Amino acid sequence: MEPAGYPPKNTEEINAVNVLESLFDSSRVKSDIKVLDKVPNKDGSVELVDEKERPIGELIVQVKKIPDGSLKFDCPIELVAYSTRVSSPFLLICVDVGKNKAYWKHVTPVMAGVKPRQKTFIVKFQPIVDEVGKNFPYFDRWLDLCRDYQRRISEFPSLEKRLEEEFGLAGLRHDDRQLFQQYIEEVNVLLDVDFPIVKHEFFADTWKLGVNVHRVDSDVISFSIYNITLGKNAPLVLHTPAPSEAPILRTENGEILNGITSFHLEGTGRTNEIATQWNLRDSFEGPMGEARKFVLKYVRKMLEGKYLHVHGRHQSEELLSWFAREYQHCMGLSDGDTLSVSEVSYGLNVFLPAWYSLALPRVISYWQEHFPDALRSVRFPYFEQMANSGSAVAHPSEEEVRKVIRSGAIAKNYPIRTDEFSYNALHQALDFLVAEGVQKIERPDRPWSKVAGRVWNCYSVEDLKHNAIKMWQGASEDYPAFVKGNRFGRFESQILNREVAFVISADTREWEKDKNPPAVTTFCVENDDRSLTPTTFVDLALDKDICIPEEDVLNFNGVRRKLITRSNSFLPHLNERCRTRALLYDWLKKDLENRFGKF
Template sequence: MSKERKFAITPAPYAASTVPESKSIHLLLGLLEERYIKSDIKTSDKVPNIDGTIEITDAKQVPQGKVEVQIKTISRKKGTQTHQCHGDFLAYCKLGILPVILIAVDAESKIAYWVNMDESVIEDAESRAVGETVAISFPDANIIDGNSLEYVEKWTAIIQGRREKVYHYDLLKSQLESVDKFLVELSEKFEPAVTLPPYDLISIQKFLDCLNYILDYEFKIVKESIYPNYWKIGIAIIKYESDAINFILYPVKYADSKPLIMKLKKGVEYDMHQEFENDNFIMMVGRSRAKFNRDPMGVAYELVDSEIVKFLKKNDLPIEDEFISLEYLFGFIERYHSVFGFDPDDDTYSIEKLQHVLYNLIPVYKSRNVSAAPGVTDISATIDDYELWGPHVISSSFGKAQEAIDHGYIPQYKVTVHSRHYNMKLVRYYLDGFIGKKVLKRKYRFGIRQFGELHNRQNWNNNSLLESLAVFWGEFYQIYTKYVENNFPCLKDELRLLKEGQIWVVLYVHLDNGAKWLEIYSMQVNRTDLPKIIFSDFASPDAPIDRSKLSNHDNWDCMFLNAPARIKSVKACSLDFLLDVSPTYYLIRSFANKKIEAYLNRRIKAGDPFGY
């Protein structure tokens, strides 16, 4: 007879740390701002390494990304602001895809501290480890107290930095590799379009003539930036029927004899949408055949319109000018001053030190602290990641990089430094312009450090603003002109800022209630000896325009500096541009891009610019 087995044991108890850590998690959830933080954190879970995830959203509730979190309990009353981490947790943080935030909750003070478990923190911990655990410190500045939202901004930056590493590594290179692969397949699935009717062939040739003229002459800078080693743009026809034409555009390399007009081989299947999703060609197009034949030039301008505008909104183009060079570099240095070890209030900076950090210390540090797949030779480093480090971590990390350099270390990777706020190609371009000089000398001050936050505009110092604005507007016209002549020489008449005999009078308006703005008066003046832009304080006795006498908008004929003149228009301009990473580039984009959009719209409507 079988015996019934009885288990004389009780259920397993909760771990001794369950109660305090559960309290810490509940306290943390109360400190986190629900507008921006969506938590999925469990108490008493058995998942190793992490306690859950946090999703960050912006003010409009649009998700920005996720971080994983590990939550621990500390007591500052006992003098501890560290946590002993096991080696397996460090390994998880090092190999994980999502950023890991270690959070320590002090229940007595109802404050939480955090640290981003990035490669610098892990490297420092590994260098100090002597047993199975190592102490991780929490910076005093990294707090969650239920009031400040600084942690939201920092976590968002951490997410963006990780996303850039994972998804945006050398994007242009991968796109061009996809295009090259597609061009090989093109020869297998497409053939020269020799059987098209002559009338249709002429329309396609006109279209390609115009398209390549736009990219080779009018917007050459755009083509050189996106497709630097390609000769022309070709067309591959997928479908050519009585009512519609579907085609793709592809680049043709120099020294490639591939024809510019091709069509799909008979009986060949081709998934145009899938190829487009793979970035295998420039553009996928569907148009009515009647419109294409009637107005091939308009179609060409229509197709490049949005791509050109999008490119120019995202990219600051080089200008051969010392003022804009210094403005851009000083903005860059002030943004990342902690990375370079500079005082942001200085008026001079060492070029040698700046270049050493950018070209030597960051690449060496990155090369020594990256886990790359076999065969990878090119990697990227985002300078914004180092901006989040404290002075001690920067000093320690870059100090080790310097020691490696001193001992003859040669990086095994080619490291490209990126920035989420500045065009690094432009930074290097402008730095190269100061070869032979030892220091950069400030021309004028701008930005949040000088004037304050936008919402505190009434506290901005008028004297500082006047001084900076006078310098800025004294340089703007000639810099704008250089921008157009350098980058759009074929369109300089279309894009010029001011017509013959036209000047701007820019008044700085500031009222007793703290309101501040600019007024730009466009004037036609019968004098040739005046500067193109005149700046003044509206309250100055020497102001060239008296605003109180301009109430009659129907009659703006006047005497201006003893010459007949007419005010053509007046527009208000916010001072927000002074807080941009580069005020000059901000206004250049504002004025030049509007003129470019207007030009493209005219061409789309006008169609044939060649008189075919």
């Protein structure tokens, strides 16, 4: 008779954790990783500390062993689901015991490669960029994750103190109680089903939103929205009577604005509420209408600021290609319209942070000496201001940066503050290309070929045509990944379903004229047989009879198709640096407006 042995994978698990902990810088990373535990989905946590060993961030981790030499892991979809239930960034760390290496990925519902209807998906790792150990950028990138997470939750701490008290609903009439139950239910359905990306970005660590009713009578409806964090026990509807007079709003000149019928204030600063809403009763659009207005405010922010996650090969290549051209000196890259994904990844994740840590104090010092007035209004320069040629005299040389990288010294980690682009979007674009196995980034557009007074005259007609076709084709191919990757639920799209197609026509001979921007006519036609691609460009200079519009029919290439809409416009997004991305947001906005009304 023998005692029971340990599970077969016990030794593998212990070895993997031992290798991982040997790779950590113990002066900056304090690990609490369990082995032989029975808790699913996670193995423990790591805490980041500063030079004085004070905590500055925490991450939850799941450790897995991978075969020797492997750079991928078949990840169960349950880990993605678990990432939505934890109150810290969640990392998957895979350990190559044989080669004494470890790689990591930040697990989120909107990460590249996730396919919700599959039980597993492939996570791919990049050497150096995703490695844990000395001279690798894991610590700085983990710290950035913690900072980003804290930023998203700091605006909306819980109302724990107030919610611990018992606020009954006895003071509310039955109809009003039902009204606010319907309101907050619709808010939460929209966030959980239709727009989980909004919840992910604006309400991190939130289980549900609740509503606190302050006043509801025949004249005024006033209430506030609060968040209920994961693991907290709190009601969805509260009643806290409070005086609720009409808000006094003033112009910049101090004049009082009269005739206010509704007022919405976010980040009130009172008891950590998310938002406060005041309405004249007659202006209240009912529980469903007001719930949509509340959620769609955040959707509109994401559309206007282009804050959605980057999914799609074309917009990923377009974004990274632009950034690499514009800021190649900050990434240690050479000139060229073709770059490898690995060199761009190294430039963004290793070279640029080291460059920035050297450049920031020098640029500030240079400004203090030469442009002191500028620092009075901008105390912490934007990346674009630092990286432009006006500050080049203070920039570190490429050799200086590479010397710091080779030394393994941890450079000062300054948060990168940007103005005209999203630093996170660059990482999302890289992650998408890596997940898709893309190895080369080709510049999609053609540059100016001459200097002229008007933008469109800086291009040849052929280059204008090339760029427009690339934009339409790229958006057509990316749109499904863009919508699915950002987890829009109950999404209805004739573009996505290919029930309609766009035929864009132009006589490019007219584009050579100087006075007006290039003009196009866009026909939206039925595509029941799915034989048309989502977008087709027709040059009437080559064949004027290929596209003939009639009253309600478009005769295209000899086939009559029902004409849904027809519009004349100038060539879209001519001045945009990322045209495909801009067109994707146009299409998404149009599809959302078809369901929810004009934004």
